[in-house]
Amino acid sequence: MKFLLVFDFDHTIVDENSDTWIVKCAPAAKLPDEIRNSYQKGRWTEYMGRVFRFLGDNGIREEEMKRTMTAIPFTEGMKDLLDFIGKHKDSFDCIIISDSNAVFIDWILKAANVGQVFNEVFTNPASFDGCGYLTVENFHIHSCARCPVNLCKRKVLEEFLENHLKQRIKYSQVLYIGDGGNDLCPVMCLKKDDVVMPRHGYMLQKMVSQLSQDLVPLEASIVTWSSGIEILAYLELLIK
Template sequence: MKTLMVFDFDHTVVDDNSDTWVLRCLPGQTLPNSIKSSYKKGHWTEFMGRVMNYIGDQEVSPDEVRSVMETIPFTTGMTDLLTFISTNKNTIDCIVISDSNTMFIDWILHAAGLQAAVDQIFTNPAKVNELGYMEVQCYHSHECDRCPVNLCKRKVLELFLAEQSDGGVEYGRIFYVGDGGNDLCPAFSLRGHDIVMPRKGYTLEKLLAKLEGQEDKTSLRARVLAWSTGSDILEELITSMQS
């Protein structure tokens, strides 16, 4: 049976936030207060739509944005991990579930030559419109009150697993690797022999630690194993494949 690797992207695969890294393409590398103050909690994707529009208004081309996005650093050890995954596709499937967008993730993975590691990317769709401006849309709508309005990662993961099962693919073990608050919800859909891997010192680790202190922890079945580098994850993956 195959192993499934599920990755968040920002502060996980890459060591920064792609949505804020893009501001480096602006002449002053910052946004005017009118746009900064327009953000409403849980509505980040709509905010990013306004950011993209502002970038276009400053006559920064998508090609210039791409050049900037390609300089975002990968988290230590992550390129080795993804390279290992890409050379073991017969036994490992790999997906990304991210609140970034299709253009940013595609650009970054292709620039590093790592796109072969990832089988599917679930994120907010983005494109260049007829004006030459970048546009981003919400991934989907959902009823989950834990998650941002545009993306419930648990819903995405469960739908992916159901479709794979319908196609005859079952996973012996699932690794869920992330860092943020929106990575907690999908952790609840993991089984007892799966592993949720929060990045050390980040929000997901703290939220999982709070669950440890609660008497009723039955909703989280997966083993929790924190990581600092991609090498930590790779070591655990290899150990799992050998057992």
């Protein structure tokens, strides 16, 4: 049986937020106050739609956006980790569940030659329209009150596992690697043999720690990490 590795993207695989990194393309690398102040909690994808319209209105097109996005730095040791996973695909299936968008993630993974490591990427659909503007849509509809309106990562993970069970594929362990507040919902559904791997010093680690203090501990084991090399060392022990 294989292990399933579930990755967040921003501040996990890459060491930045891809959606805020794109602002480097804007005039003077800044957004006007009316756009910056227009964000409503849980409606980030709609906000990014306004950002992309602003960039399009200022003549920023696909080539410049791609050049900017493919310069985003990877988290320390993450490329080594992905190379390791790629060499051991007989042991690991690997997916991304991210609140970024399909265009950015595809560009970044292909530029780093690591796209083939991932079996599937679940993120907000995006494309360029006939005028050359980047557009983004919500990933799905859900009823989870914890999550932003466009994406409940728990629903994605549960449906992925359920679909694989129908194909008689059961993973020996699920390992969830993330950093942010929207990663708490999916790790709540992990079982006692699974592992949640929150990035040290980031929101997910603090929220997981708070659960223990509130006497709502996770079933899964908790292994924190600061670099991809630490995750790699943990995976090496799993397949020895």
